[in-house]
Amino acid sequence: MTMDFISDDQREALQEVANIGMGQAGASIAQVLGEFVELSVPQIRAVDAAEIPAALVALAGDGIASAVRQAFLGELRGEAIVIFSEHSAHDLAELMSYGDALDAPASRELLLDISNVLVGACLGGIAELLRAEIGFSAPSLLADQVSTHQLLQAEAIAARCALLVEVRFGLERRVFRCHLIILMAEDAVAALQRALDRFIEEL
Amino acid sequence: MTLPAAAATSSALLESLVERIDVGVFAVDRAGTVALWNRFMAVHSGKSSTAMLGQNLFAMFPELPRAWLEKKLESVFVLGNSAFTLWELRPYLFRFPHDRPITRGLDAMRQNVTFLPLRVAGGEISLVCGTIFDYTETAIAQCRLHEAIAALNTEKAAQGVLIGKLEAAQNQLLQSEKMASIGQLAAGVAHEINNPVGFVNSNLQSLKKYCEQMLHLITTYQAAEAQIADSELLARIAGLKQTLDIDFLQEDLPELIRESEDGLLRIKKIVEDLKDFSHVDESEWQYADLNAGLDSTLNVVWSEVKYKATVDKNYGQLPAVECLAAQLNQVFMNLIVNAAQAVDESRGMGSVTLSTGHQDEWVWVEVRDNGCGMSEDVKRRIFEPFFTTKPVGKGTGLGMSVSYNIVEKHHGRIEIDSHPGQGSRFRVWLPVSQPAATEP
Numbered sequence: 001m002t003m004d005f006i007s008d009d010q011r012e013a014l015q016e017v018a019n020i021g022m023g024q025a026g027a028s029i030a031q032v033l034g035e036f037v038e039l040s041v042p043q044i045r046a047v048d049a050a051e052i053p054a055a056l057v058a059l060a061g062d063g064i065a066s067a068v069r070q071a072f073l074g075e076l077r078g079e080a081i082v083i084f085s086e087h088s089a090h091d092l093a094e095l096m097s098y099g100d101a102l103d104a105p106a107s108r109e110l111l112l113d114i115s116n117v118l119v120g121a122c123l124g125g126i127a128e129l130l131r132a133e134i135g136f137s138a139p140s141l142l143a144d145q146v147s148t149h150q151l152l153q154a155e156a157i158a159a160r161c162a163l164l165v166e167v168r169f170g171l172e173r174r175v176f177r178c179h180l181i182i183l184m185a186e187d188a189v190a191a192l193q194r195a196l197d198r199f200i201e202e203l
Numbered sequence: 204m205t206l207p208a209a210a211a212t213s214s215a216l217l218e219s220l221v222e223r224i225d226v227g228v229f230a231v232d233r234a235g236t237v238a239l240w241n242r243f244m245a246v247h248s249g250k251s252s253t254a255m256l257g258q259n260l261f262a263m264f265p266e267l268p269r270a271w272l273e274k275k276l277e278s279v280f281v282l283g284n285s286a287f288t289l290w291e292l293r294p295y296l297f298r299f300p301h302d303r304p305i306t307r308g309l310d311a312m313r314q315n316v317t318f319l320p321l322r323v324a325g326g327e328i329s330l331v332c333g334t335i336f337d338y339t340e341t342a343i344a345q346c347r348l349h350e351a352i353a354a355l356n357t358e359k360a361a362q363g364v365l366i367g368k369l370e371a372a373q374n375q376l377l378q379s380e381k382m383a384s385i386g387q388l389a390a391g392v393a394h395e396i397n398n399p400v401g402f403v404n405s406n407l408q409s410l411k412k413y414c415e416q417m418l419h420l421i422t423t424y425q426a427a428e429a430q431i432a433d434s435e436l437l438a439r440i441a442g443l444k445q446t447l448d449i450d451f452l453q454e455d456l457p458e459l460i461r462e463s464e465d466g467l468l469r470i471k472k473i474v475e476d477l478k479d480f481s482h483v484d485e486s487e488w489q490y491a492d493l494n495a496g497l498d499s500t501l502n503v504v505w506s507e508v509k510y511k512a513t514v515d516k517n518y519g520q521l522p523a524v525e526c527l528a529a530q531l532n533q534v535f536m537n538l539i540v541n542a543a544q545a546v547d548e549s550r551g552m553g554s555v556t557l558s559t560g561h562q563d564e565w566v567w568v569e570v571r572d573n574g575c576g577m578s579e580d581v582k583r584r585i586f587e588p589f590f591t592t593k594p595v596g597k598g599t600g601l602g603m604s605v606s607y608n609i610v611e612k613h614h615g616r617i618e619i620d621s622h623p624g625q626g627s628r629f630r631v632w633l634p635v636s637q638p639a640a641t642e643p
């Protein structure tokens with residue numbers, strides 16, 4: 001699908017905002033976790049709703065994964081999904097100062113906590129650059145250790161199409177690989193466009 | 204109202220709102236020093252705001268998960284975004300007694316907590332504000348829901364078991380009904396046959412006697428033949444003797460009567476076996492001779508077996524066994540008929556061997572054939588109701604499932620040893636006496 005609901009200028013601006021935002025996010029995440037984080041260059045594209053599940057599989061690869069979703073609200077609206085394709089609960093627990101005994105609820109809470117940090121840092125950074133006021137809902141578990149093909153079912157997607165921003169995370173010295181996907185429905189993209197235009201003007 | 208006065212009023216309003224709102228509100232700075240402690244917090248923790256303000260949160264609540272919470276607060280300070288805890292994963296942050304001391308409740312208040320960054324002077328985040336929402340009612344409702352679902356699931360499983368039992372019972376009923384009606388029919392026929400057989404038998408006895416007397420008379424006459432002078436009469440007698448073949452007749456007559464007697468005896472035996480087999484009048488637990496049961500069963504199904512297989516018997520000494528004899532006969536019948544049906548007729552007469560034996564408190568009855576045998580798959584499914592490998596109309600697939608249920612009812616078991624092409628051996632083990640709890 002072509003990026004017909006966002007102009008080339010806007011797209012370029014978004015890419016730049018995302019790049020800068022991720023850079024800042026990387027720094028603050030490192031500060032919270034106390035470790036250096038590897039972040040990929042954000043990939044931006046528009047997808048049909050029906051393509052979203054397949055896109056997630058393409059990103060996370062075949063296998064078992066867990067996923068957390070979190071909404072962002074305010075001037076920019078959408079949902080962020082964090083897919084944990086590979087992680088050591090033990091490593092993450094250490095980073096988030098969890099005790100040693102990690103029972104099932106605690107290991108789920110851990111994923112929510114990590115997601116909250118990643119989503120907050122990345123989206124917070126982007127929103128700040130765009131000077132858009134946003135807030136976050138509490139994160140919730142979307143899928144717990146399921147095949148990546150079952151992370152999200154096409155029928156469960158309400159939007160017709162969406163703008164998808166993907167960032168990969170890794171930690172240098174830990175077993176950890178995850179993807180952050182920001183999804184904004186077509187109708188919410190208008191607000192993003194306005195913010196992007198404002199950003200371009202102010203350059 | 205002047206502007207500063209308006210501002211003062213509105214800030215007083217806000218202050219009293221924070222104080223009174225039915226949500227726990229507290230704030231700490233980066234060092235963990237408490238800067239705000241509203242009434243909800245005071246009421247539930249038992250620590251007043253005077254006691255809390257200016258104190259270190261962790262010093263006042265040593266039971267808090269300090270390392271984790273410090274990390275959480277730090278992430279809010281660093282990122283400037285909210286953080287959360289959910290009661291479903293972490294039941295509570297502060298252990299507050301719940302508000303249902305009398306009616307049933309949970310051990311402690313369930314809480315959802317949101318940690319909000321506060322920028323007091325508009326610049327750096329100087330405080331993190333925790334808001335605590337009471338989710339106890341929701342938790343209780345959810346708990347009940349889970350209980351209800353679990354109860355429903357247990358019930359469903361129990362119903363599944365019941366349905367299975369019902370099906371088995373119905374199958375058995377079907378079969379027992381069939382057997383009962385066959386039994387009744389047999390008993391009726393047996394009764395009807397008994398009367399004519401009775402008078403035929405007594406007539407035959409008279410007939411036998413009369414014949415003997417007549418024959419005696421004739422031999423006496425024959426001896427007197429020499430005395431006859433009338434040559435014409437003599438010639439007539441000789442002619443008659445010739446046409447009637449009187450010598451043969453004299454020989455054959457007692458033979459015919461003896462054979463008829465034999466036939467009658469056999470009719471009587473079959474009638475008795477039919478009555479034995481159907482046991483119409485005894486559906487009670489009783490001590491019975493299984494060897495005799497096996498024999499009468501064999502007689503009933505003899506016509507099914509005799510053209511297919513020779514039957515060998517190898518009976519041991521058996522004590523009387525506590526059983527429902529009619530039902531056990533049904534089991535033996537199923538086994539014998541199956542054995543005969545397993546015979547491969549193209550290879551000539553098969554062989555069926557009936558054996559019995561006794562070991563400690565158990566007896567066994569065995570039916571062995573040298574027929575087609577069974578694959579693992581057939582063996583696994585043999586007790587399934589309606590499982591049959593026989594052509595439509597020949598087998599209903601109920602024989603073994605009914606047999607299984609009957610043997611089960613007797614607290615016995617059926618042992619199977621069978622290999623494709625090598626025949627099968629079914630051994631029914633039965634306890635001599637039923638365990639005390641058995642209800643007839």
Ligand SMILES: Nc1ncnc2c1ncn2[C@@H]1O[C@H](COP(=O)(O)OP(=O)(O)OP(=O)(O)O)[C@@H](O)[C@H]1O
Nearest residue numbers: 541542545576591592593598599600601602603627
């Ligand atoms: N002696 C045996 N040798 C080989 N196969 C047997 C023997 N006895 C039982 N089986 C197999 O087990 C199946 C089930 O036997 P079962 O007596 O329950 O049903 P059936 O004989 O097919 O039908 P019916 O209800 O008329 O007895 C048979 O169809 C047959 O495949």
Ligand SMILES: [Mg+2]
Nearest residue numbers: 537541602603
């Ligand atoms: Mg059968």
